[in-house]
Amino acid sequence: MRARGQNRYQIIAVCLILLSVTLNLYPAGMLSTASVQPQPTLGSPPSPTNVNGTVTVSPAAVGDATNYPLGTKLIVSIKLANASSINQYKVAIATWPTILNPLSIGYGDVFAFANGQNFTEAKCINGHGLGCGLRAAGQDGPGVVTFSELSLAGPTINQTTSTLFQVMYNVTGKGATQIHILPPTLSSGAGGNTLAVGRVDGSFSNKNCGAALCKPPSVSVSVARNSTLVQQRSILFNASRSVPLNPSASIVSYDWIFGDGNGNVVTSPIVNYTYPGAGNFVVVVRVADSSNAVGFWSFRFHISRFFIDLVIGPDDLTIDHTTFVLQGTQINIGVTVENVGTQAVNSTLAVLLSLGDRGNLTLKSRPIVNLGINDRTNMTANWDTANYAPKVYRVMGRVDPVRNGTVLVENVTSNNDISAFVQIVTISPAGLSLSVVSGVSLLSLIIIGVVVSLARRFFNRKPELEADLS
Incomplete structure (x- = not known):
């Protein structure tokens, strides 16, 4: 016993x-199941960087519940601040015409000449006039003022802050409206180089919502930021995160204008829209709440004729052994790639093993030849771990970016690789490390x-x- x-x-x-x-072969912090590249998410379209000046509405906010009855005339100025010399501009302003309706346009002082014959101008009010170049795109219409000037005497600007033009409005109803600047165009030089420019909207209100003046809704717009902005492919536009700023108010309507001239006005917070052709387009969304307050949001972007993208997704890298793998085990690794673009492409698919400072070891690679639209192809590799010291290794599946010669032509490269980790151990008394x-x-x-x-x-x-x- x-x-x-x-x-x-x-x-x-x-x-x-x-x-x-x-338990002590490896600390818990060293273990990981996979490390996946970020996948496409919804995000707001980027604002211009390195802007050359800012277009603003002055005064920025106009409001009074008693001093702006129906029929009152209101003049606002569209100003350009902190800009270098320009020789041309084109700016469009949008309001809700049942609250604030544009009547006329007055000249500013951005171009100053002894006589009035050294520049040309074009104007459009409520969709009427010689300057209605955006009418075909569906943006020159009720409530929109578009004005452009071209200097015939070379680039010039009057002062650090100049007035581009003025707009006289007629108060037509009770409520609140944003005085919204659509993406402006400023150019300079003989070649008409387009300058990036910032913009700051204004607002008008002549109605109380509770104890304060009504405010236009806060309009939030996002686009599926997977860069699949290509003709004849659906693009997701989302304004559902727009919020009313007035007590007890709710969003009651959404109106989208996609700027491609087909005349469609879509009335839904979330829209899947397909552009039939390539080009540069301005998207405008108008959001109204139940207190008759209206806000706007707009942006310009490019629709490509072609789109090239090879994708290795989160589930496209498979490894049959990942944790507490005995030294000498044969590990099978599989990787799959999909062509989500609009063209058949060539590339190279590979399985790599990271060796830290010594770089990456290619376990296996093979060429991809003429992979068709929406087609998938895969490859398997074997890793003999007999001669690898016990530790955690990074295994990667990777497809090379598509190139035309040495020129990168793939639109999205952030989803070209994916990785996971493999832990090698040994049961040797002298080699526990x-x-x-x-x-x-x-x-x-x-x-x-x-x-x-x-x-x-x-x-x-x-x-x-x-x-x-x-």
């Missing part, structure tokens, strides 16, 4: 030692096991001595 009990404690000590070895903390833990358990065994032997021996003395 003593031997059997002693063996039981010794077995427990050995199990604790093995458990310590298993334990850390200091792990070694101390193991030694402590060994000592505890020995002490328990000796103590058990000592206490079991004492009755025998007493029996012998008797």
Whole structure:
């Protein structure tokens, strides 16, 4: 019975030692199942960077619940601040015409000449006039003023802050409307180089919503930012995050104008829209709330004729062993790539092993030839881990970006690779490669096991001595 009990404690000590070895081979923080490249998400279209001036509405906010009855005339100025010399501009302003309707346009002082014959101008009010170049795109219509000037005497600007033009409005109803600047066009030089420009809207309100003047809704627009902005392919536009700013108000309508001249006005917060052809387009969305307050949002973007994108998705890298893999195990790795573009393409698909400072080792690669639209292709690789030291390794599936010669032609490259981690271990007493903390833990358990065994032997021996003395 003593031997059997002693063996039981010794077995427990050995199990604790093995458990310590298993738990301390690698700290938990070193383990990971996969590291995946970010996937396309919804995000607002980018604002211009390195802007050359800012177009603003002055005064920025006009409002009074009693001083702007129906029929009142209001003049606002469209100003350009902090701009270098220009020789041409074109700016469009939108309001809700049942609240604030444009009547006429007045000249500003951005171009100053002794006589009035050194520039040309074009104007459009409510869709009427010689300057209605956006009418075909559906944007020169009720509530929209478009004005452009071209200097015939070379680039010039009057001062740091100049007035481009003025607009006289007629107050036609009670409510609130944003005085919204659509993406402006400023150009400079003989070649008409287009300059990036910022914009700051204004607002008008002649109605109280509770204890304060009504405010236009905060319009939030996002586009599926996977860069699939290509003709004849659906694009997701989303304005559902727009919010009313007035007490107890709710959003009651959405109106989209997509600027491609088909005359469609879509009335839904979320729209899947397809452009039939390539080009540069301005999208405008108008959002109204239940207190008769109206806000706008607009942006310009480019629709491409072609779109090229090879994708390795989150589930397209498969590894049959990833954690606590014994040294010498044969690991099978699979990788799949899909052509989500509009053209058949060529590339190279590979499985790589990261060796840290020594770079990447190609476990296997093969060419992709004429991969068709929406087609998928895959490849498998074998990794013999016999000669690899116990640690965590990064395995990558990668497809080369599509090029025309040396020129990169793939529209999206952020989804061209994906990675996961593999942990190699060994059960060799001389090769545990334990850390200091792990070694101390193991030694402590060994000592505890020995002490328990000796103590058990000592206490079991004492009755025998007493029996012998008797």
